[in-house]
Amino acid sequence: MGFRLSCWSPRPRMQADPKSQSHSPGAGSDPARASGRSAEIITIGTELLLGQLVDTNTPAIAAELAENGIDVYRTCSVGDNRVRIAEAVREAASRADAVMCAGGLGPTVDDVTRDAIADVAGVALLRDERVADDLRRYFAGLGRTMSANNERQALFPAGAIILENPHGTAPGFALDVGSAIVIALPGPPRELLPMLREKAVPLLRSRWNLAAAIVSRIIRTAGVSESEIDRRIDDLFRSAENPSIAVLTHDGEVIVKVTGKAATAEDARSLCDGLVAQLVARLGECVYSTDGASLPETVGRCLRERGLTLAAAESCTGGLVGALVTSVAGASDYFRGSIVAYGNRAKTQLLDVAPPLIERHGAVSAEVAAAMAEGAKAALEASLAVAVTGIAGPSGGTQDKPVGLVYVALVGEDHTCTVQRLQLPGARDMVQRRAALAALLLVLRTCREKRTGG
Amino acid sequence: MGFRLSCWSPRPRMQADPKSQSHSPGAGSDPARASGRSAEIITIGTELLLGQLVDTNTPAIAAELAENGIDVYRTCSVGDNRVRIAEAVREAASRADAVMCAGGLGPTVDDVTRDAIADVAGVALLRDERVADDLRRYFAGLGRTMSANNERQALFPAGAIILENPHGTAPGFALDVGSAIVIALPGPPRELLPMLREKAVPLLRSRWNLAAAIVSRIIRTAGVSESEIDRRIDDLFRSAENPSIAVLTHDGEVIVKVTGKAATAEDARSLCDGLVAQLVARLGECVYSTDGASLPETVGRCLRERGLTLAAAESCTGGLVGALVTSVAGASDYFRGSIVAYGNRAKTQLLDVAPPLIERHGAVSAEVAAAMAEGAKAALEASLAVAVTGIAGPSGGTQDKPVGLVYVALVGEDHTCTVQRLQLPGARDMVQRRAALAALLLVLRTCREKRTGG
Numbered sequence: 031m032g033f034r035l036s037c038w039s040p041r042p043r044m045q046a047d048p049k050s051q052s053h054s055p056g057a058g059s060d061p062a063r064a065s066g067r068s069a070e071i072i073t074i075g076t077e078l079l080l081g082q083l084v085d086t087n088t089p090a091i092a093a094e095l096a097e098n099g100i101d102v103y104r105t106c107s108v109g110d111n112r113v114r115i116a117e118a119v120r121e122a123a124s125r126a127d128a129v130m131c132a133g134g135l136g137p138t139v140d141d142v143t144r145d146a147i148a149d150v151a152g153v154a155l156l157r158d159e160r161v162a163d164d165l166r167r168y169f170a171g172l173g174r175t176m177s178a179n180n181e182r183q184a185l186f187p188a189g190a191i192i193l194e195n196p197h198g199t200a201p202g203f204a205l206d207v208g209s210a211i212v213i214a215l216p217g218p219p220r221e222l223l224p225m226l227r228e229k230a231v232p233l234l235r236s237r238w239n240l241a242a243a244i245v246s247r248i249i250r251t252a253g254v255s256e257s258e259i260d261r262r263i264d265d266l267f268r269s270a271e272n273p274s275i276a277v278l279t280h281d282g283e284v285i286v287k288v289t290g291k292a293a294t295a296e297d298a299r300s301l302c303d304g305l306v307a308q309l310v311a312r313l314g315e316c317v318y319s320t321d322g323a324s325l326p327e328t329v330g331r332c333l334r335e336r337g338l339t340l341a342a343a344e345s346c347t348g349g350l351v352g353a354l355v356t357s358v359a360g361a362s363d364y365f366r367g368s369i370v371a372y373g374n375r376a377k378t379q380l381l382d383v384a385p386p387l388i389e390r391h392g393a394v395s396a397e398v399a400a401a402m403a404e405g406a407k408a409a410l411e412a413s414l415a416v417a418v419t420g421i422a423g424p425s426g427g428t429q430d431k432p433v434g435l436v437y438v439a440l441v442g443e444d445h446t447c448t449v450q451r452l453q454l455p456g457a458r459d460m461v462q463r464r465a466a467l468a469a470l471l472l473v474l475r476t477c478r479e480k481r482t483g484g
Numbered sequence: 485m486g487f488r489l490s491c492w493s494p495r496p497r498m499q500a501d502p503k504s505q506s507h508s509p510g511a512g513s514d515p516a517r518a519s520g521r522s523a524e525i526i527t528i529g530t531e532l533l534l535g536q537l538v539d540t541n542t543p544a545i546a547a548e549l550a551e552n553g554i555d556v557y558r559t560c561s562v563g564d565n566r567v568r569i570a571e572a573v574r575e576a577a578s579r580a581d582a583v584m585c586a587g588g589l590g591p592t593v594d595d596v597t598r599d600a601i602a603d604v605a606g607v608a609l610l611r612d613e614r615v616a617d618d619l620r621r622y623f624a625g626l627g628r629t630m631s632a633n634n635e636r637q638a639l640f641p642a643g644a645i646i647l648e649n650p651h652g653t654a655p656g657f658a659l660d661v662g663s664a665i666v667i668a669l670p671g672p673p674r675e676l677l678p679m680l681r682e683k684a685v686p687l688l689r690s691r692w693n694l695a696a697a698i699v700s701r702i703i704r705t706a707g708v709s710e711s712e713i714d715r716r717i718d719d720l721f722r723s724a725e726n727p728s729i730a731v732l733t734h735d736g737e738v739i740v741k742v743t744g745k746a747a748t749a750e751d752a753r754s755l756c757d758g759l760v761a762q763l764v765a766r767l768g769e770c771v772y773s774t775d776g777a778s779l780p781e782t783v784g785r786c787l788r789e790r791g792l793t794l795a796a797a798e799s800c801t802g803g804l805v806g807a808l809v810t811s812v813a814g815a816s817d818y819f820r821g822s823i824v825a826y827g828n829r830a831k832t833q834l835l836d837v838a839p840p841l842i843e844r845h846g847a848v849s850a851e852v853a854a855a856m857a858e859g860a861k862a863a864l865e866a867s868l869a870v871a872v873t874g875i876a877g878p879s880g881g882t883q884d885k886p887v888g889l890v891y892v893a894l895v896g897e898d899h900t901c902t903v904q905r906l907q908l909p910g911a912r913d914m915v916q917r918r919a920a921l922a923a924l925l926l927v928l929r930t931c932r933e934k935r936t937g938g
Contacts, residue, residue, distance in 0.1 A: 078542075078543070078546070078559070079546055079550075079556040079557065079558075079559065080546060080547065080550045080556075080730075081542075081543040081544060081545070081546030081547025081548070081549075081550055082543070082547070082730070082732055083543065084538060084539075084540055084543050085538075085539060085542065085543070086538055088532075088535075088539065088561070089532070089535040089536070089537065089538050089539070090535065091535070092532070092533055092534060092535030093534065093535025093536070094535070095535075096534045096535055102533040102534075103533065103562065103563060103565075103568060104533075104560060104561065104562050104568065104572070105532070105533065105560060105561045106558060106559060106560035106561070107542070107558065107559045107560070108557065108558050109557060111557075114557060114558065118558070276536070278536070342803075342824075344803070344806070346810075347807070347810075348803075348806045348807050348809065348810025348811070348815070348819075348822075349796075349798070349802075349803030349804060349805065349806025349807040349809075349810065349822050349824065350803060350806075350807040351803065352798070352802045352803025352804075352806075352824040352826075353801070353802050353803040353804040353807050353916075355802065355803075356800075356801075356802025356803065356824075356826060356876075356916070357802070357912070357913060357916070359876075359877070359878055359879065359912055360879075361802070361826070362826055362827060365802075365826050365827075366826060366827055366829075366830055367823070367824045367825045367826040367827065367830040367834070368802075368803050368822075368824035368826075369821070369823055369824070369834070370796075370803065370806040370810075370821045370822035370823070370824065371821045372806075372810065372815070372816055372819050372820060372821040372822075373816060373819075373820055373821065375820075375865065376820055376821040376864055379863070379864075379865075380821070380823070380834070380863060380864070409833070409834060410830055410833075410834070411829065411833075422810075422813075423813070424813055425813065425814075458811070458813055459811060462807075462810070462811070
């Protein structure tokens with residue numbers, strides 16, 4: 031997967047064909063991909079039971095398992111309690127082929143997942159000297175001595191397969207418990223996610239001989255609603271079995287994911303390629319990447335390839351365009367800067383927008399947006415400049431210029447100016463975010479036209 | 485609670501006292517608040533098992549129960565499957581005093597929570613005529629006839645207490661199952677959350693005679709690490725029983741939550757007040773609000789009260805300072821704008837930073853930060869100006885100036901300049917975020933000094 035799952039919005043998309051309802055685990059599953067294997071997920075941590083933490087590990091693991099055709103019928107969370115973890119593991123191992131545990135592998139006395147799993151398997155914890163050496167070296171590198179607590183991270187249930195953790199001190203492990211395999215992974219997502227993809231899932235795939243390869247491609251879009259995407263690809267969505275199509279929304283963007291299964295990765299990839307090409311043709315100009323890259327990454331790459339530089343002038347986005355562009359390392363190669371002219375005086379003084387222009391058309395107008403872009407291009411000496419002005423709300427709207435009205439302007443190298451008038455939905459933060467994404471999308475389109483046009 | 489729970493970071497806070505392990509549900513629980521009652525949470529929906537949806541209902545319900553001194557030892561998710569829902573409810577009801585179910589009450593054939601709970605209780609589903617009338621009226625109001633499917637929403641297990649849903653068509657219900665009470669709520673958060681607070685929790689409180697009132701206060705801090713907060717308040721944290729203390733981290737901020745329990749809300753509030761005052765005294769200058777307001781809100785309020793205006797000059801934050809300030813509606817009252825001078829030329833041309841100054845000290849230096857702030861103050865004609873320059877990484881650091889080195893400068897009305905040198909931890913996005921928060925915190929401190937100083 032080229033994107034990280036964070037807080038995805040609910041996706042109330044229904045499959046209209048009631049037949050698909052009968053496939054386990056439910057309406058969204060894809061019969062073509064079922065492995066006949068099932069797993070349960072147990073996330074461990076008292077903070078989960080106190081509501082202090084949203085559990086993003088469960089959906090990340092579930093999505094990864096679904097990708098691999100492994101069914102999940104139940105997930106649970108328990109606290110840092112040895113007896114209750116053991117109970118949950120025992121029950122899950124009696125129902126499923128695999129039990130994925132996340133959390134409770136740290137160095138503190140709270141972290142009792144390894145003890146609980148050893149209890150269920152009826153084996154002792156043994157110290158792994160190689161891991162202990164690695165840990166000692168790690169602490170020596172920090173100029174510290176390893177504490178007795180940290181030594182606990184070198185203990186594993188007898189017979190466990192150790193799963194290395196390149197991003198932290200707590201290795202994971204896999205252990206047979208009855209007919210099930212129990213896999214324990216550390217809780218922090220930046221440790222768990224790579225281990226899940228690089229160690230745990232390959233282990234399950236090889237053990238269960240899931241020889242068929244599964245490949246996913248991500249089509250990222252911006253500036254288009256989910257319902258418009260539905261409209262454009264509905265027939266493909268309905269008929270797609272292998273490769274299958276999923277539509278996800280997040281923070282003003284809609285992502286279309288294509289997953290194919292075949293005997294080899296190459297075959298799976300070429301299965302996907304055909305459908306991806308069809309979808310890209312349908313979705314048109316709202317597609318900004320098909321390799322998982324984010325919009326700021328894609329814009330940056332295109333600017334760099336073309337040897338172009340970018341400047342921005344921002345009003346209602348307040349700096350968000352610049353913040354998005356500079357979220358990418360190395361943005362200084364192509365980003366000159368942004369002038370956040372929140373008040374009209376700043377628009378006049380820093381962006382050279384003529385006061386009569388503001389008086390005549392208002393600060394939220396195509397004319398002022400264009401003048402802001404020209405001003406930023408001149409002040410920051412960039413080859414392209416983009417400007418955003420609008421009414422983010424919640425107040426300040428009028429009948430003529432309601433909340434959500436945003437103008438985005440782009441001035442190119444030859445001073446040609448493109449202005450878009452947008453009416454953006456959502457609360458203040460979503461209007462601001464959508465406006466900033468629209469600005470980046472306009473930059474990308476202009477930059478790409480240059481590429482094809484010469 | 486004055487803040488919205490979103491994706492909180494894991495909180496690896498340790499209690500050094502192993503005795504606390506014995507308190508249920510874990511290290512974070514507060515024995516003074518325990519009601520002696522326990523609950524389990526079951527979220528229902530196949531999309532949860534496919535990883536297509538992050539489950540925010542579980543933490544919302546768990547937090548509400550924790551607030552009310554009700555312990556949660558386990559939570560689980562199951563798909564839209566009558567047998568598996570019934571299994572999960574039966575098991576939970578055998579362990580806990582209450583089982584909170586969320587989801588599966590809609591009108592479609594997928595929605596089988598009511599059937600499953602009736603199965604467990606061994607009762608039939610009966611039609612409630614009042615609810616059926618309400619539903620018919622609702623659909624008539626929309627100019628539609630109620631479908632047979634929608635009539636299912638008027639069915640309840642015999643003996644159930646119906647819980648009205650002011651925000652949707654699916655009422656919830658409560659039903660005794662053995663010694664436990666099972667409460668079923670609809671899945672959409674905007675329906676679930678008010679019903680939870682207004683119907684379900686009051687029902688549990690009255691049934692279990694939990695007469696005492698529970699009040700929470702939030703102390704928000706910035707610019708300080710969790711371990712430093714631990715160091716400063718450790719003794720209070722350990723001794724606090726009622727009111728209790730919880731420490732939460734989120735996006736570079738650390739939040740201290742004080743929860744008190746007493747016979748009346750007023751008494752609970754005054755219990756909290758004393759501890760909040762003690763904590764604020766200990767935590768000192770890193771506290772920015774005690775009423776739940778965010779840092780940009782607090783800064784905005786202070787600037788407005790003092791009649792001050794703000795400008796910013798940003799390098800490594802790329803616009804994030806401006807984006808944070810303008811995330812608050814009405815920021816135009818006090819925010820003039822920000823000059824994002826990402827390259828050195830922009831620093832010179834827009835912020836009037838002398839090139840020899842950059843040559844001598846480098847763009848990431850106290851001298852350049854101060855000059856940037858002066859430049860922004862002059863260009864944007866603001867009473868205060870803040871500047872940020874630093875190395876966000878991941879590359880670009882040197883031994884003298886490593887990744888994470890950030891200078892924050894503030895120039896006041898009288899042109900006095902304060903510069904802070906910070907060494908910020910974390911990846912690029914966290915360095916940028918922490919740098920922007922540090923800039924806002926410096927603005928707040930200066931603004932507050934003005935208030936007390938005259």
